[in-house]
Amino acid sequence: MRSVGIGMLGSGFIGEFHTLGLRHVPDTRVVANWGAGADRREAFATRFGSRALDSIDAVCADPAVDLVVVSLPNHLHLEAVQSAAAHGKAVACTKPLGRNAREAAAMLRTVEEAGVFHAYLENVVFNAEMIRMREIVESGAIGRLTTFRAREGHSGPHAAHFWDAELAGGGALLDMASHGAEAARSMFGKDVAVRDVFAWGDTLVHGERTSLEDNAVMIVRFEDGRAATMDVSWSSKGGLESRFEAYGEGGRIVQDIISSPLRAFIERPAGYLGEKVDADTGWVYPVPNETYAHGHDAMMADVVGAFRDGRPPQETFLDGLIVNTIIDAAYRSMKSGRWEAVERPVATPVAVGGSTR
Numbered sequence: 391m392r393s394v395g396i397g398m399l400g401s402g403f404i405g406e407f408h409t410l411g412l413r414h415v416p417d418t419r420v421v422a423n424w425g426a427g428a429d430r431r432e433a434f435a436t437r438f439g440s441r442a443l444d445s446i447d448a449v450c451a452d453p454a455v456d457l458v459v460v461s462l463p464n465h466l467h468l469e470a471v472q473s474a475a476a477h478g479k480a481v482a483c484t485k486p487l488g489r490n491a492r493e494a495a496a497m498l499r500t501v502e503e504a505g506v507f508h509a510y511l512e513n514v515v516f517n518a519e520m521i522r523m524r525e526i527v528e529s530g531a532i533g534r535l536t537t538f539r540a541r542e543g544h545s546g547p548h549a550a551h552f553w554d555a556e557l558a559g560g561g562a563l564l565d566m567a568s569h570g571a572e573a574a575r576s577m578f579g580k581d582v583a584v585r586d587v588f589a590w591g592d593t594l595v596h597g598e599r600t601s602l603e604d605n606a607v608m609i610v611r612f613e614d615g616r617a618a619t620m621d622v623s624w625s626s627k628g629g630l631e632s633r634f635e636a637y638g639e640g641g642r643i644v645q646d647i648i649s650s651p652l653r654a655f656i657e658r659p660a661g662y663l664g665e666k667v668d669a670d671t672g673w674v675y676p677v678p679n680e681t682y683a684h685g686h687d688a689m690m691a692d693v694v695g696a697f698r699d700g701r702p703p704q705e706t707f708l709d710g711l712i713v714n715t716i717i718d719a720a721y722r723s724m725k726s727g728r729w730e731a732v733e734r735p736v737a738t739p740v741a742v743g744g745s746t747r
């Protein structure tokens with residue numbers, strides 16, 4: 391089996407999740423990394439046996455890097471993808487693909503023109519409950535799927551770039567409903583296009599910190615009239631919420647990927663317990679094997695497996711672009727107070743296959 395060298399761009403919260411998600415993928419390891427701050431870069435390199443380099447371009451140019459994984463703040467996704475493509479490297483990028491659909495379309499165009507492998511890192515569609523939910527829907531056990539509902543929330547992002555409108559491109563809606571939108575597409579079937587979107591959003595709690603919406607709701611209507619709702623929050627106390635519900639004519643399926651089989655009452659903090667937990671003492675719900683629970687292990691296995699086999703991964707930049715077009719329409723709807731049509735992305739064939747190296 392051909393070994394795969396990963397270039398990790400970003401060594402913060404999701405960079406660590408992506409790296410841990412790779413630990414079960416055979417013959418694959420992070421060989422080079424970059425992030426802001428030499429100390430943090432070096433600490434990451436020491437922990438994971440990588441080499442800390444001093445720029446995005448240095449990682450993408452490194453001969454040991456086959457696949458670049460973009461785990462950077464939203465405003466750096468395009469630059470990172472352009473650099474990877476310029477060096478003929480395969481590239482995988484976290485959600486949201488772009489700050490808006492224009493940026494995401496530029497990223498898709500860039501990888502298609504360079505002929506490099508590309509993957510959209512949307513973990514939610516890879517968690518075990520979501521996979522089982524999709525299998526049950528596809529089996530016909532709940533009849534025709536009519537509606538799908540996503541509730542995602544926490545008490546607010548951990549890093550400044552999320553709160554900055556220019557750097558992030560959007561607030562709670564872009565940050566969190568990007569997961570729900572892709573989960574809905576995967577459940578209804580990606581061949582069913584989204585027709586239009588209705589959305590509300592407002593800054594209800596964090597106005598001193600951001601101009602972005604901290605709570606939002608969007609209704610996504612598919613071309614055949616069926617609908618999905620995403621209800622998101624950056625002011626929900628009590629830890630991460632990530633719940634998804636599928637309703638069919640003959641049944642319903644409910645999942646809560648954050649519900650942990652473990653609970654503990656602790657008087658002293660035990661260290662990291664899970665993403666965005668709001669309490670470190672009292673009754674706590676530590677998440678065992680979090681990268682498995684959130685779908686990162688299965689996602690990384692799919693991405694590296696697809697790269698090795700020369701096939702498209704389950705999630706490509708086209709999926710990321712479609713999510714951005716849905717979210718863009720939702721932001722237009724927030725302003726207009728009306729349903730807004732979702733523009734169809736240019737239907738260019740998705741480039742597949744391994745790196746051109």
Ligand SMILES: NC(=O)c1ccc[n+]([C@@H]2O[C@H](COP(=O)([O-])OP(=O)(O)OC[C@H]3O[C@@H](n4cnc5c(N)ncnc54)[C@H](O)[C@@H]3O)[C@@H](O)[C@H]2O)c1
Binds near residue numbers: 402464466
């Ligand atoms: N799939 C998920 O569930 C999930 C969860 C969290 C974040 N994300 C995505 O991952 C990306 C990064 O988020 P994160 O939570 O890892 O952020 P983070 O702040 O924890 O880490 C950001 C990384 O980028 C580096 N960096 C380089 N230039 C920077 C700059 N100008 N400002 C800030 N950091 C800079 C930092 O050094 C750090 O290594 C975002 O696009 C976010 O949407 C996805």
